[in-house]
Amino acid sequence: MAKNGLKVKNEEPALRLIPKSLEYLDKTDEERIEYIKKERFIVYPSAKKILDKLEELLIEPKKTRMPCLLIVGDSNNGKTSIVKKFYKSHMPTDGIETDAVPVIIVQAPPRPDVAMFYDAILDEILIPFRKSDSLSRKESEITYYFQKLGTKMLIVDEIHNILSGSVARQKEFMNALKNLNNRLLMPIVLVGIKEALNATNTDFQISSRFKPMYLKRWNFNGEYRGLLKSIEKILPLKKESGLPDDNKLAEYILESSEGLLGEIIELLNLSAIIAIGGGKEKITMEDLKKTGYVMPSLRRSINDLEAV
Ligand SMILES: Nc1ncnc2c1ncn2[C@@H]1O[C@H](COP(=O)(O)OP(=O)(O)OP(=O)(O)O)[C@@H](O)[C@H]1O
Ligand SMILES: [Mg+2]
Known part of the structure; x- marks a missing residue:
């Protein structure tokens, strides 16, 4: 399948997931969701x-x-x-x-x-x-x-x-x-x-x-694609989402998160949970939008309004 002119490789789970996440593929949806919510540390260049x-x-x-x-x-x-x-x-x-x-x-x-x-x-x-x-x-x-x-x-x-x-x-x-x-x-x-x-x-x-x-905040570059790759390796989904190679998805995630790591992680975790619940087993634009995610700066201004 071609996305934005790029091939999605659809690699075998064993090749695209870290061993621990691979183990989780056979567990219940609830167990997979619990696993997604766990705090973990991804090593990125900065x-x-x-x-x-x-x-x-x-x-x-x-x-x-x-x-x-x-x-x-x-x-x-x-x-x-x-x-x-x-x-x-x-x-x-x-x-x-x-x-x-x-x-x-x-x-x-x-x-x-x-x-x-x-x-x-x-x-x-x-x-x-x-x-x-x-x-x-x-x-x-x-x-x-x-x-x-x-x-x-x-x-x-x-x-x-x-x-x-x-x-x-x-x-x-x-x-x-x-x-x-x-x-x-x-x-x-x-x-x-x-x-x-x-x-x-x-x-x-x-x-x-x-x-x-x-x-620094994340920018649209190789490091950011590397981060998406690392996150995708952790999320225990049965299908490959191809986030690093899909410019539309990658840009949408960056924009919604305003380049903040905590927001990127949260948005992808929420989308992965929706992808499990809906049975699609991969993150799509539809899932990203379904999270109802509000950009952090917009969220702050909404809170300000409520506080008045
Ligand atoms: N290396 C990482 N790997 C995976 N998740 C991370 C990583 N760093 C941060 N996160 C996620 O981002 C969230 C925010 O990170 P953190 O609390 O370290 O930010 P901060 O810069 O200290 O924010 P603040 O200035 O508000 O204290 C964390 O709760 C965690 O979910
Ligand atoms: Mg802090």
């Missing part, structure tokens, strides 16, 4: 670049000016998933008795409040403390336990939260991060939407320390 950079930072020898990183990108485009993947790959393996915690991830507090930030770190490493303890005491506790746990990297997600405070408080917060970086001699990785750059731009010493890496 994610691989960031993961490699994180690995590089993790083995950086201790020195007075430890390099740091700022991962920026639009919301719902895979930033947290990357750092979580990195965190998981450095978790002590089950069954091995060790207290080591090489990587720690915390969320930035909802406002630039250093005490709340220290509390979040101590909570994460399960160290009891009193909220009323002084900042310097909390700082000493963090330093002591990070050394004890062999912690080599601190990741702070949602760093743009700190923009909700005054510039003076933002500066104070960024200074606390800088001091922690100096004191612990370990890289600090900040993660947030691009406005987070305003937080690191509070002074030159900080902006020069936090080198940004951008996680």
